[in-house]
Amino acid sequence: MGLISNGTTVFDAGSMASGFGSSMVFIKKLTASGSANLTFHNGTSNVILDSTYKEYLFTFKNIHLAENTPFSFQVNTVGASGFNETISSTSFFHRQGESGANDQLAYSSANDQAEGTAFNRLATDQGTGNDENLGGFLHLFNPASTTFVKHFISNCQAAQASAHSMNRLAGGYINTTAAIDEIQFKAESGNIDAGDICLYGIA
Amino acid sequence: MGVISNGTTLLDAGALDSGIATGSMTLLSTSTASSSATIDFTSGINSTYKEYIFKYTDIHPQTDTANFSFQTDIGTDTNYNVTCTSTFFQAIHAEGDGSEEVSYNSGNELGQADDFQIIAENANADADGCIAGFLHLYEPSNTSKVKHFNTNSEYNQAGNLCMNVRAAGYFNTTTALTRVRFKMSSGNIDAGTIKMYGIK
Numbered sequence: 453m454g455l456i457s458n459g460t461t462v463f464d465a466g467s468m469a470s471g472f473g474s475s476m477v478f479i480k481k482l483t484a485s486g487s488a489n490l491t492f493h494n495g496t497s498n499v500i501l502d503s504t505y506k507e508y509l510f511t512f513k514n515i516h517l518a519e520n521t522p523f524s525f526q527v528n529t530v531g532a533s534g535f536n537e538t539i540s541s542t543s544f545f546h547r548q549g550e551s552g553a554n555d556q557l558a559y560s561s562a563n564d565q566a567e568g569t570a571f572n573r574l575a576t577d578q579g580t581g582n583d584e585n586l587g588g589f590l591h592l593f594n595p596a597s598t599t600f601v602k603h604f605i606s607n608c609q610a611a612q613a614s615a616h617s618m619n620r621l622a623g624g625y626i627n628t629t630a631a632i633d634e635i636q637f638k639a640e641s642g643n644i645d646a647g648d649i650c651l652y653g654i655a
Numbered sequence: 656m657g658v659i660s661n662g663t664t665l666l667d668a669g670a671l672d673s674g675i676a677t678g679s680m681t682l683l684s685t686s687t688a689s690s691s692a693t694i695d696f697t698s699g700i701n702s703t704y705k706e707y708i709f710k711y712t713d714i715h716p717q718t719d720t721a722n723f724s725f726q727t728d729i730g731t732d733t734n735y736n737v738t739c740t741s742t743f744f745q746a747i748h749a750e751g752d753g754s755e756e757v758s759y760n761s762g763n764e765l766g767q768a769d770d771f772q773i774i775a776e777n778a779n780a781d782a783d784g785c786i787a788g789f790l791h792l793y794e795p796s797n798t799s800k801v802k803h804f805n806t807n808s809e810y811n812q813a814g815n816l817c818m819n820v821r822a823a824g825y826f827n828t829t830t831a832l833t834r835v836r837f838k839m840s841s842g843n844i845d846a847g848t849i850k851m852y853g854i855k
Binding site (some may be wrong): 459 | 750
């Protein structure tokens with residue numbers, strides 16, 4: 453049954469009509485607690501990561517790693533495992549030391565990939581002090597496409613181990629025309645000690 | 656018909672009550688290219704929202720090395736030539752693991768010019784090549800201030816380069832902007848989707 457007000461359909465077929473409500477839809481929050489990784493897989497634990505949305509947004513809040521190591525991600529195509537899809541990416545950063553030194557804008561060739569299958573780095577050298585953490589976001593565009601490569605854009609702000617404010621910008625594409633339905637975030641060594649990753653669909 | 660719950664009006668006259676929490680990002684319009692010369696947004700840009708976001712996904716150029724770009728217009732004009740001053744910088748990395756750099760690109764900036772602002776240069780027309788990203792346009796209806804924008808585009812450039820580019824600037828007018836046009840510098844937009852959102 454639908455609900456029509458003044459000739460305008462507001463609800464129908466179990467959902468709110470287009471134009472009502474927000475276009476940024478919360479899907480799932482994962483909270484780390486000494487976790488080896490945080491993984492979102494379409495159809496598992498109410499995760500949606502398919503053609504429902506043309507864009508997905510992951511937000512990182514208070515990510516605290518157990519070790520001084522990069523924070524990174526990889527994906528699987530539908531039915532695949534191993535988190536080793538081919539990625540080409542860029543990475544650059546700007547930073548400033550707490551002492552006022554080492555202010556810098558630079559490309560970071562150690563943290564990009566050229567048709568690589570490693571986890572792609574989003575943040576590096578994060579401090580492990582009790583108050584040190586990172587925040588940021590990752591946009592993943594149309595992972596369900598079976599025609600085009602899959603682009604991503606990220607920006608992470610971290611308190612770096614060497615007492616720097618570190619802002620890293622990574623972008624790239626997963627060089628496959630197969631649909632992607634699974635994404636994993638992890639520290640390259642040690643666990644994700646704490647923090648939240650939220651997944652949103654952009655309608 | 657209205658809907659009232661426990662004395663609180665939830666919806667009436669075809670609209671949700673303003674006191675109902677609905678989120679702050681509203682999809683206003685979706686345009687899908689199909690060998691389109693341009694994608695135009697000619698309505699819905701007004702004082703309702705202080706910020707608009709245009710998200711472009713799977714933008715595929717018909718012509719290899721074409722530039723994806725945008726401009727704005729006022730009223731019902733269709734010239735798309737508002738004076739703009741902007742910056743442009745880029746991060747590059749070749750699939751073959753060369754050409755790594757982050758650099759300013761003065762060739763794609765505008766200095767009080769009325770050209771289309773490039774937001775992705777030399778796009779790849781291979782079958783799997785496309786552009787994705789977003790454009791934020793701030794308070795286009797303001798009649799006392801210039802109109803700022805910033806963009807971030809990710810794409811695979813012709814020549815198999817991974818490109819992450821950022822253009823930002825302002826339309827140097829105090830007249831309200833009402834229209835936005837996207838196009839390629841040559842050839843059509845073969846495919847892709849652009850969505851316009853209003854941010855409360």
